[in-house]
Amino acid sequence: MSLLFSPPPSLTGLSLHPHVHFSPSMSILRRLPLNLRTTRRRRLATVSAALRQDTAVWTPAPLSEVEHAAESLFHIAIDVSDAPDLAASHTLAGQYLQLRVPDAPKPSFLAIASPPKLAAARGVFEFLVKSVAGSTAEALCALKRGDVVELSQVMGNGFDIDRIHPPENFGTVLVFATGSGISPIRSLIESGFDAGKRSDVRLYYGARNLQRMAYQDRFKDWESSGVKIVPVLSQPDENWTGESGYVQAAFSREKQISDPLTTGAVLCGQKQMTEEVTSILVADGVSADKILKNF
Structure with missing residues (x-):
């Protein structure tokens, strides 16, 4: 992939009771053994990270190019001309977004390879994607022009x-x-x-x-x-x-x-x-x- 950090953990397989509260009182935590407190906090952090990910706004957009860029690397272009707000949100080099592919288990984080001016002028995001076996990236690189993926909002502060x-x-x-x-x-x-x-x-x-x-x-x-x-x-x-x-x-x-x-x-x-x-x-x-x- 073209990004250098780990995405939030997935909630796949985690079942939540509808009346579970995620703000246990400190008095309850103090009565728990240290190892249980640590485990509970880690689980709550996992839930919190995944819930934040679930709040992403997803925009469908078609692929306009899928080409080999080098061995194991693909040039991917996505047409965001029908989503001007999304295109305009790319303002700095180094920003990234999440991308979802149909039937893939989780989204991928991808750095935007094209300069912001390309999105402004032509409504296009370009990416350099490394195809890794069994990953969302591999599924993305196997798609064709016209296939539709989903993009999150543009994120990150880019290079300052x-x-x-x-x-x-x-x-x-x-x-x-x-x-x-x-x-x-x-x-x-x-x-x-x-x-x-x-x-x-x-x-x-x-x-x-x-x-x-x-x-x-x-x-x-x-x-x-x-x-x-x-x-x-x-x-x-x-x-x-x-x-x-x-x-x-x-x-x-x-x-x-x-x-x-x-x-x-x-x-x-x-x-x-x-x-x-x-x-x-x-x-x-x-x-x-x-x-x-x-x-």
Whole structure:
């Protein structure tokens, strides 16, 4: 999938009595043994999270494109032109939503890959979806143009680019993505964050090999906007002459941070990568407040 957090737990199989109350008094909890109190609180948290999920407003929308984007990755476009309020709610790169597919057991969380201006101009949301066996994502990728799915409201605060503005004060912006984590990074680059006005903008983009690297057809346009692309392959073939290994290792070898006080970063992808890159940047003097994530 193209998102980096776990969705709320499902309520499948949980039966609720119509007169159950979810606000037990503290006096009752105090009389329960500690392990029962902990179990009860966890169960109440599960119920609460699922009930919040059930309050989502679902909008049906047809697929307008289903195409291979790379090995195991699909480009999915959804027509939201008949839902202008939903289209208008996508305002920032890095935002996401939930998607339901008929007969799938639970919704999937997906980051929106297209820039907000695409929804405003054409009424389209685009996604980069990794097909995982047995998942809602696999069911989605098996659908055809014209098939209808359901979308929740757009959620999340996206990438808070204001924290690394104005561009003259943050000349260096280091962007890191792995796998389908490139999805909201595409939205950011194509939304524009004044890359051309900054002195050093680099995208370290990690994938297993070139066959699994999406959006290669967009690299030329991204570079023309001021973003230097640094592909990093963890399992390249013998003809590969670029960076290899993991993104964090490739960055450690290169670094070249001229001034940490004028450096910002944007991260999206595998948890280990984001944690290790964050540690490297902070150790080198980059403010944690200038390291942006979309969750």
